[in-house]
Every structure is written in C-alpha cells, then in structure tokens.
Amino acid sequence: MTDTLDPKARIEAMGQRARKAARAAAKAPSALKDDALERMAAKLLENVERIAAANREDLEAGRAEGLSGAFLDRLALTEPVLARMAEGVRQIAKLEDPVGAVRDVKPRPSGILVGKMRVPLGVVAMIYESRPNVTIDAAALAVKSGNALILRGGHEAIRSNRVLADIVREALVEAGLPADVVQFIDNPDRALVGELIRARDWVDVLVPRGGKGLVARLTAEATVPMIKHLDGICHTYVDRDADLKMAVRVVDNAKTQRYSPCNATETLLVHEAIAFDFLPEIARIFHDKNVEMRCDALSRRIVEGVGMSAIDATEADWDTEYNAPVIAIKTVASLDEAIDFIETHGSHHTDAIITENRTSTERFLREVDSASVMVNASTRFADGFEYGLGAEIGISTDKIHVRGPVGLEGLTNEKWIVLGHGEGRS
Template identity: 50%
Template sequence: MSPRDTDSTNTEDHAALALRLGRAARAASLVLATTPTERKNAALLRLAALIEDAGPQLAEANARDLEYGAASGLSAAMLDRLRLTPGRVAAMAEGVRQVAALPDPVGEELESFDRPNGLRIRKVRVPIGVIGVVYESRPNVTVDCAALCLKAGNASILRGGKEAFHSNSTLAAIIARALRETGLPEACVQLMPTTDRAALLALLQRDDFVHCLIPRGGEGLIRFVAENSRIPVIKHYKGVCSVYVDQAADAAMAEAIIVNAKTQRPSVCNAAEKLLVHRDIAREMLPRLARALVDRGVELRGDAATLAVLSESSVPCIPASEADWETEYVDLVLAVRVVDSLEDAVDFINTHGSAHSDAIVTSDAEAARRFQLHVDSATVFWNASTRFNDGFEFGFGAEIGISTDRLHARGPVGLKELCSYKYLIRGEGQVRG
C-alpha cells in the first residue's frame, strides 16, 4: 500500500516521525547556516544535472501519479499541473541553475553603527533555520522550494500532496543524492514520507525544531495550516485584486492593463478579480473596457450603475451579488463596480480585498500618491498590471510564494525574505554600570 493511501490513526507514529524529521533538519540547518556559497552552489548545480539525467525515472514516477489522479477524478487542469513533460523537467533544472546564480543573501551587512560607549554594532542577514513547506499538485514545487531554502541557508521539510507522491519522492531522492555527493547533510532537504494529514498535524506542533511554515495551495489548505500550527506561518489566503480606473485615466492604457490583469492568466493569485471605475468617466470608458473583456471570454458581474451603463451599449453583464465583491474567481469572471471617488475605491479595496495586489490607472500623480498611500495591500501599482506581483518580475530571481502578512515578509518571498538577521557586537571590555 502506498503511503499516500494510508489512513493511520497511530498518533505515536506521527509524533515520532515529526520529531525525527525536525531534529534532523535542525542539526542540518546549523551546518548549512555556515556553509560557504560555493558549496551551496555546487550542490544546486549537481542537482540540476541529476534532474536532467533522471528523465526516464521521473517519467515513470509521474505516470503512476497521473494514473492515480485520473482514477481519483482529478480535473483536466489539475492533471496538467501534475504532469512532468520533458520540457518541464528541463525547466526545473534551469530554475535550479538560476537560483545558483543568484547572490547569496547570507552574511550581508544590513547596517552598522557605533554607540557612545564604544560598542560597534553590526546587523547581518542570517538563515531562518528550518522551514516547512506544505503544498499541492505541482511536483516542480519540490525542487523550487528545496533550491531556494538551500541557497538561503535553510534546511527544509517538504510535504507535498498525495496526487504527486511518487513524483515528489523521486525528486527528493535526487535532491538527497546531490547533497550527499557535494558533502552536505541529506537532512538539509527532507520530504515527509506520508501524506497522512495526521502526520502533518504532528509536524505543525514542532515549534521546537521548525522555525517557519509556508503553505502553498488553495485557501482551504492554507487555513488548515494557519489554524493548526504552533509555528509562525508566511502566507496569503487568496488574491482578491482590484484595478481602479480613475477619472484621469488614459482609456487605451486602462484597457490594456485590465485585460492583461484579468485574462493573461486568470487562475493565479495576482490576477484581477474586481474592476472599479470612477463615475465621471463610466459612461464614456466602461463600455470600451467591458467590450474588450467580453471579447476575450470574460463574464462580467456588475452593480446597478454598471448594469445601467452597459445596457445602453449592449455589452452582456449580469447582476453582482454581495458575495461577488469578495470572491476570488481564479477564472474568466470579473466583478465591476462604479465608484464615486478615489476615496470610495480605496475604501472598497480595504474592505473587500485581500491585501494582495491592487492597481490604479491615472495620469494624476497626486491621485496615484493618495491611492498608493492609503490602500493597505502588500503591493500597490500605478499604471501597471497586478500580474507583475511576482518575485521574478521584481528581479528577485525566484520566489517561494507571496505573503500578505504584516510581520517579517510581505509581497514576493525571495531569498532575502527566507532570511532573518542577528546583531554582532564588538567591544573592548565594556561592562554595563
């Protein structure tokens, strides 16, 4: 019987597993924290080569997962996310090489200063320690997260979904080999050998060994982790992102931005879900924006003012419910609302949004300043698509996720966000009186 099929209720076994993984990861993290950049990069480059060499092995493991997924009734979209094509395997290897090429954040001096008593204080970037990553579906996440955590000097404990168990297990074995061959502890990266949720629950209690958790997946998974964890969690629950078209907006720019934000990839967390249009330009501009969206297959759901404007231009739009203003569709559906002012737009976003990615389209610099100042989101755009909220697009090279939290990390979580810091103080015999 596959570990993904077990439904054990033996809590002692789960507790023992969590303890073993946590203890090994903590020991490995202390080694990794002081490992030179060259050795970490050597492990990553070896991993990339091994992934390329393991094409047939990965194909066999992935075929077993696809067979299981089809038998379990996974949708075509989910099966596609699960599938490891030769191109995707090559992309995984290239992604690891890109991480190896990134600057090492560990040891970077953030600031330094002298105290009047002669103490010299330095603030330097250090690894967080042990990071647990809980995710679903895509096997490439196993490699992405392992590579990013490793480069930032962190040991990682990975827990993938049951639908990708064989693919993830094969990739974990390849990672272990790369670590072993380059002289690093294999426990720098560990995959939980079961997808039993009770085992995950046991891991979520190990705040004595695991320092941070990052859940990646649907809102249900993320809430389960956040609500059951004793360990700090870096997360976002959903992406209810809005584009506000101000009265001073350029029509062509507004059209290009909202079409891109909604349709370029509608299933991702930084896709636009709401369109807000200033009342003074609604009659003139809203039909153009709506037509461009409908022509690309978007279903519009509008408030009374939107319905009235669009009925005059014969653009299809159905009435929005109250639930629509807070729904993340991850589909070609968009809720549209006419607002009386910039302040109304800000209030709508802060009330109904998810503090993820929001944008204003305007040629009025003062309006943009006020919008960016008052919208309480991790990323606020002026005249750009919300789809740019991404670690690669920010120049971080890669990311492990996007955070809407207020503490430690906010926005794309790249290598620097996978670090903490500590103070190094040098004295000359000072004692405190």
C-alpha cells in the same frame, strides 16, 4: 524503526535531524551551496527515466482515483518539464547569496559598533499539493538561503516526490552537505501534518502552497509561524484623472492576460465621472474575450447602453476571487470610496490605481494596505521574477515578516551583531 513511532515522535525525530542539518547549511559557503544546486540540476536531467517511472505510477493511481485531466496535467513530469525545473535550479544557483551580508555597522555612544547580519531562518517546512516541481523549487531555494527543509507533498504525487527528494539528497551529499538539509515526509498519514504545524521547537516557519482550502485549514490550526497566501482579490481603480487609453490597456492586461493567477484583477472600480467614457471601451474588450461582467446598477446601465450584456453583481461578488473570465465592476464617487472599498473587500494582495493625479497617487500608495500597491501598471506584475527577486517560493498576504512575492530574502532574517573592544554597560 522510524515507522513504528507515533506521529509526534516521527516529526520530532525529523525536526532534530533538520536542526542539525540547518547548522551545516547556515555556515556552508556560497560555492558549496551552488555546487549542490548544479549537481541537483544535472541529476534531474540524468534521471529522466527514473523520475518518469515513478511519475507514471502516480499518474496511473491518479487515473484510478478519478482525478481530473487538469490535475493529472499538473502532476505529469515530462522531459520538457524536468528540463525547465533543472533550468530553474541553475538560475537560483546564479543568484547572489543573501547569507552573511552585513549592513549598517555604526558606533554607539558606549563605544560598541552595532549592525545587522543576514542569516537563514533555520528549519522551513513546506506543505504543498499536487505539483511535484514544488519539491525541486523549494529545495533549491532552501539550500541557497542556507535553511534546512522538511517537505510534505500531496499523496497524489508521493512516488514522484520521493524520487525527486532522493535526487536532491544525493546531490547534497555529493557536494558535501548533509542529506538532511532536505527531508521528505514519505508517509501520507495526515496526523503528521497536524504535528508538523505545531512543532514550534523544530520548525521555524511554515510555507503552505496550495489551494485556499489547504491554507485556511492550516492557518486555523498552526502555531508555527507561517508565510502564506490566502486570497488574491485584486482591484484596479480607474480614477477620474486617468489617461483613459492607458486605463483600457492596463485593465485589459490585468484581467485577461491570464485568468487563473492570484494577481489577476477580479474587481474593477471606476470613478463615476469618467465611467461613461471608459466603461464602453473596456466592456467591448471584455465582451469580445467572453469575460462575464457582474456590475453595480450604474455600470450595468452603461455597459448595456452600448449593447453589451452584463448581469447584476451580488454582495458576494465583491468578495470573490474568480480565477476565471469573470469581472466584478463597480462605480465609485471618489478616491475615498475606492480606498474604503478595497480595504473592506480586498485581500491585501495587489491593488492598482490608474491616474495622472499626483495627490491621488500618493494617497493610494500610502493608504491601500496591500502587499503590492501599483500606479498605472497591471496587477499581473506582482511576481518575484517581475520584481527582480530571481525566484519565488510564494506570495505572502500576511502583515509580518515579508509581504508580497517571497524570494531568498524572505527565507532569511537579520540578527544584530555587536563589535566591542571590551566595553561593559554602565
């Protein structure tokens, strides 16, 4: 029995099954993968009651555990939620298959042709918290990109995730793929996570999805490479050469369109030459929307000067991701100071400049080292759907492999192909 194995042996057994399944997934034709996804979507709708029953048990246990209402909301799998999940799977089925694409095949002086072929990463492990829809999202993206997947969800959703994973596996088998293309760690033992994040022989990449605490903990301990997102401290810088009407509109959207997402602007930088014209306008909007303004001395003076309230920002404010109706505001004397500030306090997620100046645009685009760098647009656009990826498994703030929104391409890589005619090296 698997259950009697120690955590290391359990992860190894899952890893071996995943490796084998990954080979089947990697060579599966697009039609077969899409058939599996269509079956997955259909089964979600056919099994509403079966899923709801398991979900009710999770919700009851959650209530007994004293989980918050917001937490329980995220946990709930209602019929509309399941319908949206099924629709998401069907959208992924319609995306172009990235696997097998060949590009840039070119002759070399030796006579060989050298090019690149896009291939799956292999075995992906996903560690996530309460939302059980991640189980389906991740499974659909893994199948479409030809990878095998090991899922580890939060214990609060374990009954829901178990049923969702079963449904995914049933769909895979009916389509003719191994069930083990998607495996679910059906055991809340935390030692399994410890083994999973160090299982370099079996897992090619780790995708954590959850709160900052989870990601930070895994990052400190993992030796398996990760695609991860730690902080979203996004800036919008209003340059001295900004179109101020545009600046008001874009900054309003970047901060207030939604407060909780990681791509919402948390810090507003304003060139002091236009601060007296710009800040009163935006401050009125923030005031009306009850957005708390935490300001440096000059910006506080300007905001209060037109009768709105503001408080002093502390050093900690410059490094804080609020995910709430709070904004830090700072005036700067130059583009250089703005870029320095972003490089010092930002999280390499998404930062924007509002300007009409060509040189400022080019410098900001080149010198701000963030996954998404924007000109005259709301930071809220940093999103796989808005960028045209068709789906998103997360947003990476890492420097290697993939930066920003991660779609199907982020779950693949390119290998070299060499087409020869009997050449040897001399």
